[in-house]
Amino acid sequence: MKKTEWLRCPVCGSKTRSQIREDTEMKNFPLYCPKCKQETLINAKELHITVIKEPDAQTQSR
16 A cells, blocks of 8 residues: 555645545646645655745736
């Protein structure tokens, strides 16, 4: 039986509604936290989760 863990929010640290197994790989997964109501892009491989930093939107100048 494969080991499973609940994904935790990288912002507030609470459990999310998603679980991950040790053989799961995710790329650009939008992880939503019901507690702090934020969505974060993550990568996951072998139960190791990394947060993807996106650059902030720039205003267009004319």
